[in-house]
Amino acid sequence: MFYSLQGEGAQQGRPAIFLRFSGCNLWNGQESSRESAICQFCDTDFVGTNGPNGGEFADELSLVEQLLQLWPHQSSSELNRKNRTQSDKKFETKPFVVCTGGEPLLQLTDKLIEMFHKYECIVAIETNGTLPPLRGIDWICVSPKANAPLRLREGDELKLIFPQLNLQPSDLADLNFKHFYLQPMDGPHRDRNTTLALQYCLKNPQWKLSLQTHKILNIK
Numbered sequence: 173m174f175y176s177l178q179g180e181g182a183q184q185g186r187p188a189i190f191l192r193f194s195g196c197n198l199w200n201g202q203e204s205s206r207e208s209a210i211c212q213f214c215d216t217d218f219v220g221t222n223g224p225n226g227g228e229f230a231d232e233l234s235l236v237e238q239l240l241q242l243w244p245h246q247s248s249s250e251l252n253r254k255n256r257t258q259s260d261k262k263f264e265t266k267p268f269v270v271c272t273g274g275e276p277l278l279q280l281t282d283k284l285i286e287m288f289h290k291y292e293c294i295v296a297i298e299t300n301g302t303l304p305p306l307r308g309i310d311w312i313c314v315s316p317k318a319n320a321p322l323r324l325r326e327g328d329e330l331k332l333i334f335p336q337l338n339l340q341p342s343d344l345a346d347l348n349f350k351h352f353y354l355q356p357m358d359g360p361h362r363d364r365n366t367t368l369a370l371q372y373c374l375k376n377p378q379w380k381l382s383l384q385t386h387k388i389l390n391i392k
């Protein structure tokens with residue numbers, strides 16, 4: 173768990189607590205098996221639970237309480253206190269929690285979402301879209317992967333890493349999302365991929381360009 177700015181997509185620039193779940197159903201996270209994985213361009217370490225504030229939690233409450241310690245100036249007890257004034261509420265900014273991974277829908281539960289809402293959090297996910305969603309998630313960002321079945325076909329934001337062999341933006345353009353983003357694939361061809369994505373967006377204005385600004389700014 174860590175506190176930073178959302179670097180990508182429609183929420184770019186928004187302060188958020190990132191809750192990174194371990195494990196993915198499209199790659200086991202081991203470099204030795206990257207070439208045989210369904211998803212081969214992952215830029216995230218999602219193996220294990222030894223990251224900052226990581227671990228295995230006894231229950232939902234202990235996870236949420238630890239996570240809320242990361243939100244500035246508001247402890248979980250402050251957030252949940254009953255006697256806030258109207259003025260407090262007006263200026264309060266609810267904690268924005270981005271559940272990511274790995275693939276968060278492998279572990280996220282209804283009970284955890286309920287607990288987040290009890291503590292007045294806004295819950296977002298970043299998912300590869302291969303698993304059925306849970307109810308009550310406030311912001312759904314789907315990043316489809318070529319050669320993986322897409323089951324989550326509606327949401328707030330569709331973010332396609334571009335280009336991908338066997339998955340074209342036009343394959344996804346009719347899905348039910350509010351925002352459509354192309355994000356240049358990182359790696360040795362990032363500059364070329366950025367040019368390709370930019371050109372595609374200019375020709376197809378349904379699509380917007382998403383840059384990984386956390387990498388440009390060198391923040392987590």
Ligand code: SF4
Nearest residue numbers: 196199211214274300
């Ligand atoms: S689906 Fe996402 S988390 Fe899984 S390997 Fe691909 S990029 Fe990484």
